Amino acid sequence: MSSVSDVPPSKLSESTRMLRYDNVPLDEVEHIPCRVFRHATQASQAVAQQIAALIRTREGEGRPCVLGLATGSTPVGVYNALVQMHQEEGLSFRNVVTFNLDEYYPMQPHELQSYVRFMREHLFDHVDIDPANVHIPDGTLDEASIDDYCRRYEQAIQDVGGLDLQLLGIGRTGHIGFNEPGSGRNSRTRLITLDRMTRRDAASDFFGDENVPRRAITMGVGTILDARQVVIMAFGEGKARITAEAIEGEISSMVAASFLQDHPSAQFFIDEAAAEALTRRRAPWTLGKVKWDETQTRKAVIWLAQQVKKPILKLTEEDYNEEGLQELVATRGSAYEINLQVFRYLQSTITGWPGGKPSHEKQPGDRSRALEHIFPKRVLIFSPHPDDDVISMGGTLIRLVDQGHQVHVAYQTSGNIAVFDDDAIRFAEFAAEYNRHFGIDPDRTAELDSHIDEFVKHKQPGQVDSAEVQFIKGLIRRTEARAATRSCGVPAEQLHFMDMPFYETGRVRKMPLGEEDIQITMDLLNQVQPHQIYCAGDLSDPHGTHRTCLSAVLNACNRLKDEAWYQESEVWLYRGAWQEWGPHQVEMSVPLSPQELMRKRAAIFKHESQKDKALFPGPDPREFWQRAEDRNHATAQLFDALGLAEYEAIEGFVRWKGDMDSVL
Structure with missing residues (x-):
């Protein structure tokens, strides 16, 4: 099972080994002060409050507040909180001057991926900032004028007295801004070439890494270090290793964030998931007493x-x-x-009976499990995307069906943005040929076929699909889900396609979870009245869909907790698509035989639009079936190494105890 303890040896782990023998003060291990919050939302709120306090202080002094701002998913929560403070508490941005870290080059300001558009959508259009006080690197410049522009950008920062506070995220290469590995400590605003990993991480925003610009304009490390305060944020398990390297490792140009160790007023704000590789979490007993x-x-x-x-x-x-x-x-x-x-x-x-045993299978001394008296059970598996069910718990799904339980699968979103345009054309051609053969409304068929072909032919990178193209892409995902669950033995009438509204933007960026999303989830729960509920707990999904879908389920369960049927129901969280539970967390381990693992793989293969190369693979280059099998094998191998029975593969689950704060 993959976990932070599996991080390959490095200088960080060597220093950790040296700490085992004596208790060491935390500030001797963590070279950048670090505040750890239970959840990202709490960290974002704390950062927003710090920025708001600074704005008010500068206003009281009659001075402008100069902020360096970042883009990406990490600071969105901060901007949301600042907008709320503006609307509800009267926080004014009239005396605020902003300088953004970076911008892709080339980039038009109106494009979906433009940081100009990002900042307007998330902050500037919702507060009273003077547009003249907003500075964002210009991605439309002629290349010959960029060097002079960058010098003027630096001078503009100096002319307003320098940055009071610089807000940062951290990339998986340790970059801050777009200061890729190799960036010098004294580097300044400049045009740079993006690292391959950075471009891969940005691929989802551009609908494919081939569409990601190869260059960007960025503030330099030296520019960032000149700020009087620096706040750097990191959320999720995917940022745990690089966060620890930046905080506890040696200062190196290969990890630009490590230069912040020399800053007199830099702070990390991170959630518990991003803190997992820090010594205080990996081996807290080396630092002092623990509970x-x-x-x-x-x-x-x-x-x-x-x-x-x-x-x-x-x-x-x-x-x-x-x-x-x-x-x-x-x-x-x-x-x-x-x-x-x-x-x-x-x-x-460890159990081979995830839904419990029927009475004739029980042996003397069998450990009693929750709801053991109910057999068979009604089981409802929530799948954020149309393939998460078989990727993450396909073996357990197969076993539940084989053991006679009534298994329902609910696909929470259509997954329509994750289909290649070529697949949409191919299926439109299939539908057109089929309809023509049987004489089904040939005029309308030809019109639709022509629209899809023409739209895709002239589509710009990142352009939102038309309603017709979105529909056919959603239909592709839906038919694949039916094929996958059919191979697992789930009847078609026990599949539920929820198409939750928050997802249906046609863009990678989704809407916040809404009341309609929760109501749809409650209606389905009331309809099925399941004894077991399974939902995705791997919150490292880089696009945030898993987190939103989990929030919908848990909110619905909280509202239904007094219903009679819910009194005999339990909620299990699975992982596998993006991360895995740590071995100390697992509460139910379902072993899979080689045959069951092959059946799981066959079910995943039914999702042909995601096979060979998914449109949004995230930072992991492996196919989803490979990720799932590698994690399942690793869990079994770990259990074997710990002295437990040797299995081919294991899927792990954690039971939700009803505490929203424990998960989200």
């Missing part, structure tokens, strides 16, 4: 077993002592007792 609850104990014991490469039941007192875990033994009992406790817990999570 040895069951979860922390499991985490430490699994970490120890992996460090010394031993099964859990072979760990000795010497292993605990030599790896800095003396306090755990002193607090929780002997190594033997701790080993046994953790081993038994992990063993108890």
